[in-house]
Amino acid sequence: MSTHAWLLLGAFLAVLLLAAKPLGLYIAYLMEGRLRIGRPLENVVYRLAGVRPDEEMGWLRYALAILLFNALGVLSVYALQRLQLALPFNPQQMLAVTPDSAFNTAVSFVTNTNWQGYGGESTLGYLVQMLGLTVQNFLSAATGIVVVIALIRGLARHSAATVGNAWVDLTRATLYLLLPLSFLIAIVLAGQGVIQNLDPYREVTTLEVTRYEAPRLDAAGQPLTDDKGAVLTEPAQTAVQTLAMGPVASQEAIKMLGTNGGGFFNANSAHPYENPTPLSNFVQMLAIFLIPAALCVSFGRMVGDGRQGWAVLAAMTLMFVVAAAAVMSFEQQGNPRLAALGVDQLGGPLQSGGNLEGKEARFGSADSALFAAVTTAASCGAVNAMHDSFTPLGGLVPLVNMQLGEVIFGGVGTGLYGMLVFAILAVFISGLMIGRTPEYLGKKIEAHEMKMSAIAILVTPLLVLLGTAIAVMSEAGRAGIANPGAHGFSEILYALTSAANNNGSAFAGLSANTPFYNVLLALAMWFGRFGVIVPVLAMAGALAAKKRLPAGAGTLPTHGPLFVTLLIGTVLLVGLLNYVPALALGPIVEHLVLWLGA
């Protein structure tokens, strides 16, 4: 890794950890209902929605409220896409989205995955972007936050039958956390040059005529292929470029802050209108980790022991540093095949060096690699470079980040509740190892909690592996592969991993906007999200009902380095063992082939 890379990583973590504490304390204050100044506005919302804010809910009602709320979200986003031609704010006259793509996109944005089978600027009008996608960017983030808050309440309360009021929690998280912060970030981004308008797309004449190879199309508009299946091309040229416009800055802020990751444009944060400068890039990375990191602090505050939160945050940070350093150094290493051709891939004052395929020159390999580590460690999925073009191991790390269950910071809320499930698993095994009925924060971990943790941990690997198996076995699944060999396998594995873990980043390469992938991935996203949320809430309910035992000499402390090590070990062992064979057949083989030769 270069000095620049180390400094970048260091500065990023320093700013993040400094900001996490005040924000975390604020979130705890807000979610405990102590922000009195916000009441009048809240009460208006409650009155309009017919919500009784003082009514507490048991876990089941809470879970049903969340499910209902999100199901309605899917319906509304689906409807908006299908009807967009009839709706205002569609200057490009975008056509109704196909049913499978609309379904996929609706589920994708509601589940905070923000997998994009479509290309933003060529598919969706401004109204869908604003009222459908941006709204879900807020609400799906709020959903993640309230679920972890309910779980924290389960740990903090004792002998209680309820875990809070879902409607109140959703309102507070959206109104007083996500909205103000997004506004702030949107302003900063706009200041860096991110566009914000409702104009039609602009046609500009380029200085040079661009010559390129265009695919040859048959009469039906389908690309022609030769007998080996390769696409036939013909030379083409143009001097006109269409510049897509739109209300980007406002969506960009919550895209990062809510770990959504769905880009306004197809190129996502690699697009200069979404992410113009290294500074905007830095702010975006920061926005991704901000709430996940702060929630750890909120957790410590709400359970009455700040050290508990810092321990979880320390485990996340340590794993992240290793992951980030790994991607950054693999990408800086460059490609041995190019080195063999005499290409200079060393970094210096004039070039960032390293593997630059699929990366923006304004970011270089370090900023792109760090972004990749951040966006996959958190379940954001925004990209500022094409992960498909990373070196095999550089691409393996983002894959592993997701496969661990999105718990290294993870999505807003989801990261922490995923990590707490791992923490419960860790204390269960270690509790047994010291001869005590395991307890976490004074709550006994018994059969019911194990059942729920087991479901939460089982769901995603099974979705990923079975989904990948279905895709590689079916004609429709294989049709989408762009690259032959092990890399094609990696592309499918990445897509399913990204969907089931609600990340949403794409390895690109795979042509996933087909009915097969749209439906398969939508199912993976929905069950990957709510197959975890429901057991987590069930666990919250069971924990809330338990007594809180005082810590004694025989209690395992869950705030020291030992626990942090244990937690990391559990995440790695339980999270990763499931994927070893799949990884061996994908990126590991690619790496060995690249470096050792075929």
Place this chain on the structure above:
Amino acid sequence: MTKKTFKLFDPALAVPAIGEAFRKLNPAVQWRNPVMFVVYAGSILTTLLALQALGGEGDAPAGFILAIAVWLWFTVLFANFAEALAEGRSKAQAASLRGLKREIWAKKLLEPHYGGKWQLVQGNDLRKGDVVVVEAGDIGQSVIPADGEVIEGVASVDESAITGESAPVIRESGGDFSAVTGGTRVLSDWIVLRVTANPGETFVDRMIAMVENAKRQKTPNEIALTILLVALTIVFLGVTVTLLPFSLFSVEVSGAGRPVSITVLVALLVCLIPTTIAGLLSAIGVAGMSRMMQANVIATSGRAVEAAGDVDVLLMDKTGTITLGNRQASAFLPAEGGDDAELADLAQLASLADETPEGRSIVVLAKQKFNLRERDIHALDAHFVHFSAQTRMSGVDLGDKQIRKGSADAIRRQVESLGGSFPASVSHRVDEVARRGSTPLVVAEGKRVLGVIELKDIVKGGIRERFAELRRMGIKTVMVTGDNRVTAAAIAAEAGVDDFLAEATPEAKLALIRQYQAEGRLVAMTGDGTNDAPALAQADVAVAMNTGTQAAKEAGNMVDLDSNPTKLIEVVETGKQMLMTRGSLTTFSIANDIAKYFAIIPAAFVGTYPQLAALNVMGLASPASAILSAVIFNALIIVFLIPLALKGVRYRPLGAATLLRRNLAVYGLGGILVPFAGIKLIDVFLAVTGLA
């Protein structure tokens, strides 16, 4: 119960266990352990595949499939063997108990008092409420026919059949020593007892049932662990099942090698799922109960034993638990200007006829300190005055000499009624003695107060160390006593308990337990008296002394046959050991997967991607030998860990973090490293012998 201990692989137990291991291949038995059932199904599947291959059309060489199938069967058999061995030990213990239940004749009384008419009946025909008499010299060695409560008489009873303790104990009506256990023997005198348990519900029946049911009742933590193990099995099932399509796809795109065979997938699955812990799980539980019996503790359920591992607070009766049951005279403290030899002389005279342990200890102390011999009481023409609740004094009248001993208040009243006065120096002495935690007994002759005898509570030897050990385990000790605060504080300090409850009534004990429980603590209580029964019933873990009353035993969920109150330490250790063994083997089992992946993944896919040979870090000879070595290791490790499962991971009172660090280093790190060495060794052996 004889304290029979078995060597680990005692042939007397191991040989039948081998037969039992094969009998357990019954699918109905296997089904109860879901993880091992997967192995069982895998064994059947690979056997069928081997048969198919022998027929000439297999998905791998027939020899290879056969070798895998054989070792998978061994894996199942080894797990069965471990369970059978643990059960065998328990059954042997139960059998020695059952010896007690031979035919017993009982003399059933038609009227419930000694000397009444009786008829001879079978012990099995006795019902709750029947009254029987047992006398030394009865037919059938005077065996007590059923559990009961002595309602009349005193007898010395040999309880060695139950406790292994050869010294006879006294059983008498009333008080805390009235319970007798069926199967024990009256050695001298007679007792009349009322039967308190129907046949099949007696103590011995419960013990046998506990031993035999140990494997069927899963404890809460065992259930939770099973859930985790099943979840891991499901995930790994998903991993291996999907590996076939992945392999088919990889073969197609790389155009090399053959798809992975079903045999290899089954081998991988069995290696990945936590067979080590699953195979030993029930053996650990059975062995834990067995260990409890060796410690002479009878628990009504495994749940109680496991709960003991979590105890935070231990409540103990002072008398008989922390101190020896009786107070003993420790000093003669004369009044100012008095003579201690004279005090001792008169104190001894006053105590000669006093058969209470305190009275006897005064005689003994007088002899030790002043060499005063016991005098012939008949020659003295003495008239003894026995203790009565009204006077609260006892003593002797020698002619016109009235010697009395009693509490300070009683003597003061007596002396003052005779016109004497109670000297201030004696009052001072009395206060001093009370502050030390001892009981002052004042001696007077007529209206002259001679001085004070200090009766001291004797704290049991070694108990301080035991409490220190409990403290290191994280358990708070609380002494419960009827004494006043001053006395209680002094004894508490001497014994080294953390806290005490003075002037305790049964209600106060109950309230204290409830208060601790409300704070979320798990309370253990040891007790023996009837007045302990409500507290025992309220406590989470209640250890009743076998010497205690029937009421106390009924209220407890454990009975300590040795009546040793600090036995709770062993109980706690056993409870903790059961959990630790399960936890450690789980960690070990999961950590093993890393090495197994390194053995199997390159072996399974090297044909498709030759570059994967780089992952063969152990340098295993061939793909076939690599996979076979991993499977053999997976089977043998169960056998190697049987001793650990039966003996349990040792518990040390080190504090949670230290203990965890130690166990993680051994079973976590060890679990990662050991299989690398083990698989390599097996592979070398296979390669050298040319078996694969």
